[in-house]
Amino acid sequence: MYFHGTSKVNQKGHLEIGGVDTVELAEKYGTPLYVYDVELIRNRARGFKNTFEKLAVNAQVAYASKAFSSIAMINLVNEEGLSLDVVSGGELYTAIAANFPPERIHFHGNNKSKEELEMALHYQIGCIVVDNFYELELLDQLCKERNQNISILLRVTPGIEAHTHDYILTGQEDSKFGYDLQNGQADIALEKALASKYLDVLGIHCHIGSQIFETTGFVLAAKKIIQKLASWNKRYSYFPKVLNLGGGFGIRYTVDDAPLSPSVYVSEIIHEVREQTSLLGLNMPEIWIEPGRSLVGEAGTTLYSVGSSKEVPNVRKYIAVDGGMSDNIRPALYEAKYEAVLANRPNDKVEETVSIAGKCCESGDMLIWDLPLPKADCSDILAVFCTGAYGYSMANNYNRIPRPPVVFVESGKAQLVIKRETYEDIIRLDMPLIERSVIETL
């Protein structure tokens, strides 16, 4: 069994995270419960930042808050001196509510509304990552109305798509995001942006995929973009201050995953950017990256209580837990794989192979297929590892199940950072059906 970060088996033979006994956490806060190893998050953040510092490259490491956004999480990101990516008004609102410095907030998205752009202008955030022509014109117009300037990055698609172990070169990139680098769209976007009195084109952005285990895709993307920058330098006398190469650095969900360390991802990217820029006689731009999953994914563990079980003779044994696709939709959504142990006796001998089912009314509500476990019953707590990214942030109220609470653990202390939803919360926005005759017409 592989233990992430500060996770280990303590003297009681229980799973311990951040110096705190997970069985005690389950007793105190109930299950399901998300537990975050704060030290692991800090170490990852420092791993990225320190590598840039060692290589003497001006950089910003922006946490992609869609992976897990909450006030305390954003406080932590601020403590570690990172920047912050948001992709919606709600994420921006959370950042502002957490007193995150607006000048270090970057706003992404392929369909930002007028209200969201106005919100970003109101808070004078660091930059808006412009995705398309509609947004470019809308933003220019809003800035004009407000007589306000804003820094932007232009999001381009370099014709490379990377996922996990492989990357695909796509001539005409089929993506809903960004300006195509090859078909002339990116050139037109740059011309328009440079012509605007209100938009300051700080740089170029690309994000090639997620859960990537190699540096090939990043290196290729950097190369393609820098070649384009050389042509823009000649044609428009424009050279960006910032080159943002996005996120997508892989993590270890199961034994089959072999991610690289933050320092390897960063140093290989920097190596390529240095080589290409010096080859073409260009300046070294500031490099920004946007890790989401790799900062918080392995830091999260979900604790569940074991409940019912069902044996299908000669086929499999199902064991159900008190959560499921409502707190972790990734297995149902894209067959994501996880590992788990019994938190109250992680060292006990494996006795059978079981499949972990959720409690939602969907056959697809499975958390783990074919997990080796000791014989578990309702006195056991199941700890599912690596649920820190796109777990809580994708949690939902399917079957009107309240969302679980989130606890941060560090140096032997636990802190509740998101409360458990209650049944009152579940019906908070509901309105009763009223007599038709008293409904006012619009």
Ligand SMILES: *Cc1c(COP(=O)(O)O)cnc(C)c1O
């Ligand atoms: C989602 C996203 C990220 C973060 O991706 P991870 O795989 O979580 O690292 C970074 N940048 C952009 C633009 C994104 O959409």
